[in-house]
Amino acid sequence: MKVILVDDEQKFINMLEKRLAMRQIQADVAFTGDEAIEKVRNTPYDVAVLDIKMPGISGLQLKKELRALNPNLKIIFVTGHGAGLESGEDPAENDIYLSKPLDIDILIAKLNQVAN
Amino acid sequence: MNDAINFMNIEGLKFFGRVNASISHELKNILAIISETTGFLNDLTELAKQGKDLKLSLIESCSKSIAEEIQRGFTTIKQMNSFAHNVDVPIKETNLGDLLDLTVKLSKFLSFASTVHTPAPDQKMKPVLTCPFLLQNLIYQVLCFAYESVGPEGKVDICFNSKDDNGIHLLFSLPVTMETKDFPTEKIQKSADVLGIAITVKNSEFILWIPFSSDKITQMASLL
Known part of the structure; x- marks a missing residue:
């Protein structure tokens, strides 16, 4: 499974990448929307884990741009919002929303779910 | 005046909610980093239990990161506290430098915030009754x-001009090429009117003239 993690909180995303690597899930990281677009253009990822709120572009907008490059890319949104987009699926889009702080086991379960 | 007070109540609540939402978002990000870092420390501990070498440098860097995030959290909560106490006394003599400093810091929690250059707070600045x-x-x-005009990569410069005997000019400078024709919006103009503040736009500068005192403020103080 090829995963890309996108969030402007660099410490958060770096730590998540290390913890996933310990569980044999290799992930690339991107700290901006532009960086994510560039990486998705060059690598056939299976899943993108996107922060909802990022400088310059929202996770929802970024999803559209990434899907234009890779229509099969599965999306998991991670949000720091207090309400409205808490954990659970968006039935309209089948995307998954997880709330910060993350539970690594839930994230991995969701990664496996969408990748399969 | 009643219309003005109704407007203030509605807009004030919206503002309070918006700032609190952005602060809660910031605190969640801080907690998310601490949570991931402690999770990583747990992972390392489990590996050590299985006989793997434990790198002290990794533990040191995790500890440093947690300490930094706790400090970031304290700073955020301090700003949140200062913001919350702004409503304790509805009208009071206010140092504009301090007020600007806090407002800019709160606005930086917005995901679309640009780079802002502000003057250092000056305790000798004549206070305004507002x-x-x-x-x-x-x-x-x-x-x-301004952030929406210049974008997250853009820059906004803010400065004071306090040469006026009756008030202080607060200048927001955007890059010269920016379109400023939609400024001020109706809501911004109304918010300024309530406070007796005049707004002018000069090239790519927004200028707020904030009186040291105004009839509107005195009248409002008598009603609150």
């Missing part, structure tokens, strides 16, 4: 407009 909460709301709205 409603600090509503003035903060006005400045916050102007900052949001």
Whole structure:
């Protein structure tokens, strides 16, 4: 499974990448929307884990741009919002929303779910 | 005046909610980093239990990161506390430098915030008699407009001009090429009117003239 993690909180995303690597899930990281677009253009990822709120572009907008490059890319949104987009699926889009702080086991379960 | 007070109540609540939402988002990000870092420390501990070497440098860097995030959290909570106490006294003598400093810091929690250069707070600056909460709301709205105009990669310069005998000019400078024709918005203009503040636009500069005292403020103080 090829995963890309996108969030402007660099410490958060770096730590998540290390913890996933310990569980044999290799992930690339991107700290901006532009960086994510560039990486998705060059690598056939299976899943993108996107922060909802990022400088310059929202996770929802970024999803559209990434899907234009890779229509099969599965999306998991991670949000720091207090309400409205808490954990659970968006039935309209089948995307998954997880709330910060993350539970690594839930994230991995969701990664496996969408990748399969 | 009643219309003005109704407007202030509605806009004030919206502003309070917006700032609190952005602060809660910031705190969640901080907790998310601490949570991931402690999770990583647990992972390392489990590996050590299985006989793997434990790298002290990794533990040191985790500990440093957690300490930094706790400090970031304290700073955020301090700002949140200062913001919350702005409504304690509805009208009071206010140092504009301090108010601007806090408002800019709060606005930086917005995901679309640009780079802002502000003057250092000056305790010798003559205070203005105003409603600090509503003035903060006005400045916050102007900052949001500026951020949306210049984008997250852009820059907004803010400075004071206090040569006027009757008030202080607060200048927001955007890059010269920016379109400023939509400024001020109706809501910004109304927020300024309530406080007796005049707005002018000069090239790519937004200028707020904030009186040291005004009839509107005195009248409002007698009603609150």
